[in-house]
Amino acid sequence: MPSPTYQLSKNDFFNFLIRLGKIFSNISILSLILCFCGVISFAATAFILLIGLTIILLSIGTIFIVVPNYFEIIMSASQISAKISAFFLENFYIFVSVAIVGSILSLVLLLLDKRTKHTARIVVSSIVIAVAIITIIVFALGVGK
Amino acid sequence: MKSVNFRLVGLDSKIIPNVFVDGQVVNCKKNEFGSYEAVIQTEKDEIEVAISRELELKSKLWWLYALVSFIVSVFGLFNPSYDRKCFSIDCLFKLKLSEENNILKIKFNNPSSSGKAFTIESGCCHEEIKNEYIIDKVAKRRWTALLIIKILVWIGLAILIGWIIAKQIG
Numbered sequence: 416m417p418s419p420t421y422q423l424s425k426n427d428f429f430n431f432l433i434r435l436g437k438i439f440s441n442i443s444i445l446s447l448i449l450c451f452c453g454v455i456s457f458a459a460t461a462f463i464l465l466i467g468l469t470i471i472l473l474s475i476g477t478i479f480i481v482v483p484n485y486f487e488i489i490m491s492a493s494q495i496s497a498k499i500s501a502f503f504l505e506n507f508y509i510f511v512s513v514a515i516v517g518s519i520l521s522l523v524l525l526l527l528d529k530r531t532k533h534t535a536r537i538v539v540s541s542i543v544i545a546v547a548i549i550t551i552i553v554f555a556l557g558v559g560k
Numbered sequence: 561m562k563s564v565n566f567r568l569v570g571l572d573s574k575i576i577p578n579v580f581v582d583g584q585v586v587n588c589k590k591n592e593f594g595s596y597e598a599v600i601q602t603e604k605d606e607i608e609v610a611i612s613r614e615l616e617l618k619s620k621l622w623w624l625y626a627l628v629s630f631i632v633s634v635f636g637l638f639n640p641s642y643d644r645k646c647f648s649i650d651c652l653f654k655l656k657l658s659e660e661n662n663i664l665k666i667k668f669n670n671p672s673s674s675g676k677a678f679t680i681e682s683g684c685c686h687e688e689i690k691n692e693y694i695i696d697k698v699a700k701r702r703w704t705a706l707l708i709i710k711i712l713v714w715i716g717l718a719i720l721i722g723w724i725i726a727k728q729i730g
Binding site: 427 | 578585588590614616620628638
């Protein structure tokens with residue numbers, strides 16, 4: 416029979432592994448969100464342009480009298496948004512890899528805990544892996560091109 | 561051979577208990593209702609049960625675990641927080657085993673520095689020796705030290721990032 420000190424040290428080590436599992440789970444969730452930022456930023460760019468054009472149409476062009484550099488402002492705002500989306504799209508595979516690796520590590524570490532069941536975290540990590548794989552397939556099929 | 565079915569109910573979700581029977585660690589499993597369960601077998605007629613709390617900041621290598629967690633979690637950004645209150649359980653009681661199969665239900669109260677930590681529901685005769693929640697001063701001191709270090713590192717990082725940005729622009 417293992418000594419109480421050894422058993423307690425073992426428990427402490429397992430608690431540390433569970434902590435690491437939770438950290439990796441948190442990292443993977445944020446990485447997955449960052450994966451979508453590229454697509455979301457594209458939507459933001461389109462939204463800015465749409466609002467800008469709607470204002471031009473509704474004001475029947477009088478907006479250019481009130482704000483002479485209106486078009487430049489709209490274009491610069493959409494350019495900033497486009498730059499942000501370009502950054503996220505360029506680094507898409509890095510973010511998605513971090514999300515998948517983080518989720519797998521978190522799953523392995525949380526499943527090691529035999530005393531407590533981390534059902535919620537395990538479900539979330541599994542969903543992150545599934546969503547990340549689907550995103551890679553969609554991205555590889557041409558969305559990111 | 562006598563068996564004892566342990567059930568620890570009402571424990572705060574953050575608290576992981578350490579159960580010792582006659583100085584030996586008993587491995588408890590958490591069930592779907594959040595209670596901890598264990599079964600032990602003994603030849604004795606009387607057993608001494610001690611329950612304490614597993615505090616991460618009380619472990620032998622706490623500084624190493626905290627350091628690795630801090631680095632891996634990107635300077636504590638993704639690190640789940642350590643328990644701030646640092647409540648520990650100080651429970652010790654003797655239990656006389658009268659039957660072959662004994663059921664022991666230990667019902668815990670909410671952590672507070674005053675009042676009893678638990679009540680025993682069992683058909684067996686028991687004698688309470690210690691029964692209280694205590695604030696673990698060592699863990700509390702370590703928690704404060706970690707917080708100060710975290711704040712200092714973040715201030716240092718903010719200065720470093722600001723300096724890098726200023727250098728890039730300038």
